Amino acid sequence: MAQGQKNHSNSRQQRAQLLTNPFSTMALSLSMSFFLLLLFLTSPASTADEYDYYSWQSDNFHNGRFYTKQPQCVDISADLRLCHNVGYKKMRLPNLLDHETMPEVKQQAGSWVPLLAKRCHADTQVFLCSLFAPVCLDRPIYPCRSLCEAVRDSCAPVMETYGFPWPEMLTCDKFPIDNDLCIPMQFAGNQATPAPASKACPPCDNELKADTIMEHYCASDFAIKMKIKEVKKEKGDRKLIAAQKKKKVLKMGVLRKKDLKKLTLYIKNGANCPCAQLDSLGSNFLIMGRKVDQQLLLMSIHKWEKKSKELKFAIKYMKSHQCPTYHTVFQ
Missing domain, CATH: 1.10.2000.10 (Frizzled cysteine-rich domain)
Known part of the structure; x- marks a missing residue:
């Protein structure tokens, strides 16, 4: 003592x-x-x-x-x-x-x-x-x-x-x-030149890399392979209306079966930002998103490229991967 x-x-x-x-x-x-x-x-x-x-x-x-x-x-x-x-x-x-x-x-x-x-x-x-x-x-x-x-x-x-x-x-x-x-800030004034910020809508600005796909997979409530019928602008958001054709659910999460029948997703504040993936709606897409206040928000969108080894690896990995259990800003 x-x-x-x-x-x-x-x-x-x-x-x-x-x-x-x-x-x-x-x-x-x-x-x-x-x-x-x-x-x-x-x-x-x-x-x-x-x-x-x-x-x-x-x-x-x-x-x-x-x-x-x-x-x-x-x-x-x-x-x-x-x-x-x-x-x-x-x-x-x-x-x-x-x-x-x-x-x-x-x-x-x-x-x-x-x-x-x-x-x-x-x-x-x-x-x-x-x-x-x-x-x-x-x-x-x-x-x-x-x-x-x-x-x-x-x-x-x-x-x-x-x-x-x-x-x-x-x-x-x-x-x-x-x-x-x-x-302090490193990139204030003339100390250095920062990397340019992307102007693309955040959910559209993702590389088709297995690591990136899996990060968004774990951060999302649901993941689906689907086609998009129509894209509209609504109150500053961009509205994605799914085609009625068969969808392949990779992660059901919070979705219910009735949600899949009339599936509509939103890019919040995304009415005017570029989204190259939506320039052509002919192909299938890998869609990942989360439910916020009864609205389904898009987290990530990729064209379903059959020849992509990165996409194939990620889809296969989803079947056995255990996502971390933590509260996250992207979950």
């Missing part, structure tokens, strides 16, 4: 020293850590090995939550698809979203992978990975509020296309205003 009181007293003294003496050892460590973080964020030639270090001097109480384990530095595994190529190799656990284990991080981060493919903002990965897989420094560094707001303003409309609101856990007011202790 005496030892615990002594440690607690030492911890208070360290915090007091940091607040009263900006040139203390801890302050210098923090300044150096953040300098290296900025170097990583602004230098395209940076290598991950330069930042694989940590020197935490904290207890296991963080962000108002008590953790059973001390913070640790762990490898970012290849199957953490959201962040495995973010530019550094190691991350802090618990992360900044209160995930304590790597399986929990993988499950929750996996739901955001489809958003990266939409290229709604050049800093989407930087923002998300700063929270899901924070770089190993001597204290947590949060994204700047301006970074959050920039990603939110660009990506929230894309998410709304699928019927998802911007999640409360990413409310931008929670993050620090721009200063020297938060992660």
Whole structure:
């Protein structure tokens, strides 16, 4: 007990020293850590090995939550698809979203992978990975509020296309205003040239790749091979009316048999954006979607190309694949 009181007293003294003496050892460590973080964020030639270090001097109480384990530095595994190529190799656990284990991080981060493919903002990965897989420094560094707001303003409309609101856990007011202790935008001003955002309707802007198909398959309530009879515009949305011909259900989900008889899907806010797949309605389509407020929203559309090896592999894989069981922004 005496030892615990002594440690607690030492911890208070360290915090007091940091607040009263900006040139203390801890302050210098923090300044150096953040300098290296900025170097990583602004230098395209940076290598991950330069930042694989940590020197935490904290207890296991963080962000108002008590953790059973001390913070640790762990490898970012290849199957953490959201962040495995973010530019550094190691991350802090618990992360900044209160995930304590790597399986929990993988499950929750996996739901955001489809958003990266939409290229709604050049800093989407930087923002998300700063929270899901924070770089190993001597204290947590949060994204700047301006970074959050920039990603939110660009990506929230894309998410709304699928019927998802911007999640409360990413409310931008929670993050620090721009200063020297938060992660800024990488692509602001002339620092770099971001990848151009696609003008195509989000459900139409998907590569015919097995991984992409399976991501949307797991994120969708239903999947069907079908033909489209007619496409209309209705109140800013695009309305897809299915042909009465036989449909092949690959995933029934929330659909009922009567839904299949008069199947109508919508691309939310998609009245005027391009959708190349709908330029010609003669072929079969792979349609994936979800039900939101009694309306069936299109998640993904692909022409059913019989010669596509990627499509064949995905369709075969659907029969045995067990999708992750987690709440996701794309599910």
